[in-house]
Amino acid sequence: MTSARPQATHHARILEDLRRRILDGRWAPGHQLDKEIDLAEAHGVSRMTMNKVLTQLAQEGYLVRRRRGGTFVAQPRAQSAVMEINDIGAEVAALGLTHDWTLLRREITRLGAAERALLDMPADAGTGDVLFLQGLHSAQGAPFCLETRAINLAAVPAARDMAFDATPPGTWLTQTKPWTAARNTLRAIGVEGAEARHLGLPVGAACLLILRKTRSEPDWVTCVRLVYPGEAHQLVAEFEPGRAS
Amino acid sequence: MTSARPQATHHARILEDLRRRILDGRWAPGHQLDKEIDLAEAHGVSRMTMNKVLTQLAQEGYLVRRRRGGTFVAQPRAQSAVMEINDIGAEVAALGLTHDWTLLRREITRLGAAERALLDMPADAGTGDVLFLQGLHSAQGAPFCLETRAINLAAVPAARDMAFDATPPGTWLTQTKPWTAARNTLRAIGVEGAEARHLGLPVGAACLLILRKTRSEPDWVTCVRLVYPGEAHQLVAEFEPGRAS
DNA sequence: GCGGCCGATTTGTCTATTCATATTCCTGCG
DNA sequence: CGCAGGAATATGAATAGACAAATCGGCCGC
Structure with missing residues (x-):
């Protein structure tokens, strides 16, 4: 063996x-x-x-x-580790606010060039079917984060049967699929077009962009693009080396 | 004992x-x-x-x-660990660009309310002397990052004698003072006033703001505010749990 | 004088065994 | 029937001893 x-x-x-x-x-x-x-x-x-x-x-x-x-x-690492904003619902709840999730788009497809560019994916692994999702997280009624996500159905076949109209995919994924490596990319952008409209911001407003790619051994699991209204949100990463538990 | x-x-x-x-x-x-x-x-x-x-x-x-x-x-942890952009010179060099550091301001003082607000420090530990620094990192001649920093002279007395007109303080600190815990806060802002001027950007341009506070056991070591021109720069944090070496 | 080999030293790994400590489970008493 | 308390049990911590692997240095032969 x-x-x-x-x-x-x-x-x-x-x-x-x-x-x-x-x-x-x-x-x-x-x-x-x-x-x-x-x-x-x-x-x-x-x-x-x-x-x-x-x-x-x-x-x-x-x-x-x-x-x-x-x-x-152990239960899959929720935010035990270091740099995790996997579950936006939990993140909002920790601030003492109410959280809502609105699904804007859901389709099973293969990734085209436009989606790859949006999610910053190279020609890299995976030409199979993916579940493509877009939705809006709201905190206390106000737009909090716009999420655009691709889930690799080869790695997580169970996602095919999930509607994600009530539960955000991030919440479900963290409770379902353990991961072994993640890569976060952070950038500031001025929002444009549809994204600005969904977030209710003027074009050019400063926003925090997070692109995250999560892997589990052989394949990638999910790629996600999170856009936070700039001034309204901040991301805190506390770090203490060698102190695991 | x-x-x-x-x-x-x-x-x-x-x-x-x-x-x-x-x-x-x-x-x-x-x-x-x-x-x-x-x-x-x-x-x-x-x-x-x-x-x-x-x-x-x-x-x-x-x-x-x-x-x-x-x-x-071991030599002090440079960027061995997880989420580190301690040394901007090394960061720029890794991109294959030339790096320059221009000191804009240097003074030994006690922190006033304005500086505390800028660096997001609470009334928290430390009313003693600090070294207050501001400078501009350039890559290939173009503004790359505006750095505003306070160094706790009680924790790092040797910093009092450093000019920091040629070496950026981040480079020196990572080679000098080991740290035990760090806290990074990330946010998108529209730059204003003097910061916009130093970076050569129009007011309101999207920038990535990083506030970092580093501790070494009993006291804080340094607080730093880094402003990166938004579209031009991105920050990548690769993360793999439990794989130390 | 130089180069290769061999032995001494230091860490790496593993075993067998002992005692300590935190829980769970079960029994027995009120 | 319910709760207190004790026995059983799984992990936690520590020890002494043995062998393996790496490598530093010095010795020996040329």
Whole structure:
């Protein structure tokens, strides 16, 4: 099976093995693992070695461990990590405001040149079907963020059956699909055309643009373009290295 | 000595002890530590326990370890970590452009209400002397970023003697003072007044505003306001959880 | 004097075992 | 029936010992 790794220590091999099982969904969030001793025996190592692996995965946020309780797969990282504005509903709620989501557009298609340009995607991976979405987040009735998103249906087939007319896709995705890497691009723009109209802003008003591309191992999961009315919104990223939990 | 920590495991105490020595400069970058065995004995623990501590610190980027070579304090984290645009000179160089720094203002003072508002500092820590700086970064001759910065002289006394007329303060600081926590705030603004003039932009042009506050354990180190001409610049933050080195 | 090899040293990894601690579960008493 | 308390159990922490891997240095032969 997972041969093809000639030079690797026991705990490195087991670490990758377990991480993969979590990421590809074989072990769903909430799944309870066997106890240290049994896992150790199953992998042919001592409990100390297995403990090192499990401790590491817990530190990375993949597992939650409780004494006597056992070891569980953690819920997908919501905003545990570092730089996350995945769930705009939660973001608005944290400010103590009411949140609304209005779906403006939904279609299943292949990406054309215009959409690729808008989402800053190169000719890169993926010519298959995508779910293309656009919608408006409102806070306390006022436009808060315009979201334009492509979801790779090859990576997240379940998205095909979601309407996203009541739940924003970001909320659903963070609860559904774990990711392994993300790339955020930030820029200031003067809004134009339809985007200005949706946000109720004059053309040329300063807006914060976030382009995010999320990956899960082999393919990309989703690309999203978020436009925030400039002065009204700010984005805070707190960062403390090496202090995972 | 370091009592005052009633409930703590051995490796947690030692971990904090060593981290402190690195952060407050008692162990300078490049300093060679004693070998595991000796450190273990000095702290009254076994080698396995000390190994756990040193391995952890190496993973956090504080130490560099080489077999047979020994264990060394790492050079201060430049942009090893996650979300770093500390050194604008390096940023510009990475784009293959020439970089220039023009100092516009330099004074040692106490922060007034206007400066606090500009840098988004609350009545928060620090009524002592600060070094207040303003300057312009240029790339290939064109304005690239307007920097306004306060440096806490209580935390970085050496900054008092630096002119910063040739080297930007960000470059110097990242090579001098390690930090433990940072907070970035991002916003889009329409530039006004003097800032527009310095950047050579019309009033109201969209710009990316970054406010960063850096801490090192007890006090704040520096607060900086960076204004980037909007369309011309974008900020990319790549993020991969749990993959430290 | 120079280059290659070999041994000593230091970290890396793993094991077997012991004790500690936090929960859960179950039993028994009111 | 419900709650208190104790036993069982899974993880957490630490130890001593052993071997592997990397590499620094010095020794030896040429």
